Amino acid sequence: MKTLSKTVLLILFSTCIITCKKGAEDPSGDDKGSGKEITIGNGGTVDNTLHMAFKTPDWERKIDCTHLDLDPIGLNDSTSYVSATSASTNETFYFSFPRDSSAMVRSSNIKKYDITRVGANKKPFEFSQTLPINAGSTTKLVSLAGSATDSYNEVLEIKYTGVKGNYAQFQIKCRYSMNMQETLNESNKKLVTGTFHFKVKAKRM
Numbered sequence: 399m400k401t402l403s404k405t406v407l408l409i410l411f412s413t414c415i416i417t418c419k420k421g422a423e424d425p426s427g428d429d430k431g432s433g434k435e436i437t438i439g440n441g442g443t444v445d446n447t448l449h450m451a452f453k454t455p456d457w458e459r460k461i462d463c464t465h466l467d468l469d470p471i472g473l474n475d476s477t478s479y480v481s482a483t484s485a486s487t488n489e490t491f492y493f494s495f496p497r498d499s500s501a502m503v504r505s506s507n508i509k510k511y512d513i514t515r516v517g518a519n520k521k522p523f524e525f526s527q528t529l530p531i532n533a534g535s536t537t538k539l540v541s542l543a544g545s546a547t548d549s550y551n552e553v554l555e556i557k558y559t560g561v562k563g564n565y566a567q568f569q570i571k572c573r574y575s576m577n578m579q580e581t582l583n584e585s586n587k588k589l590v591t592g593t594f595h596f597k598v599k600a601k602r603m
Contacts, residue, residue, distance in 0.1 A: 438504070441554050442555070445593075445595070447464075447595065454590045468597075472497065476496065476497055476522070477519075477520065479495070480493055489527060493525050494522055495522050495523055495570070497600065498603045499600035502558070502600050511550065511551045512550070513577075518543065527576075538580070539579065539581070542579055544577055566600050569596070570595070571594075573593045575590075577589060578590050
């Protein structure tokens with residue numbers, strides 16, 4: 399009877415260990431993580447609200463992205479992107495990031511990346527957008543490709559927050575500066591700055 403009791407206890411103990419391991423998944427899909435959030439970077443001055451913000455010489459807005467939950471779209475073998483249009487401002491952004499979740503939380507990701515021509519993202523962490531020249535206007539500004547002191551997307555913080563199906567979930571904080579050009583008047587260029595903090599998903603490979 400004592401041997402049987404020891405066997406039962408051993409089985410229960412083994413089951414407990416397996417259960418704990420399953421609850422401690424890391425971004426790569428391996429069951430070896432701590433089960434806690436993983437954060438790289440310090441977020442800089444970007445606040446903790448989920449948002450998309452822009453400031454032009456003529457107007458500015460901060461768009462609530464609390465309920466933004468976009469599935470990634472494959473761009474190439476190494477990169478995915480998300481895109482959304484704000485109903486209140488008619489601003490549209492394109493943000494690209496690593497397709498493989500294990501590449502998301504590398505400390506080397508915390509740096510500046512290129513701004514691209516609107517919708518022409520090709521590599522991870524590039525950013526582009528289009529927005530009205532003024533609130534309510536049908537005339538648009540589009541981002542111009544560039545990498546300079548006044549043209550960049552800077553990744554400040556990446557936080558791994560958990561797993562959803564086949565995806566690892568992250569929150570990313572960035573600030574950007576870009577040169578934008580009026581679509582109907584190429585000589586009319588404006589410097590636009592802003593920040594964003596929203597959720598993205600990367601494939602667990």
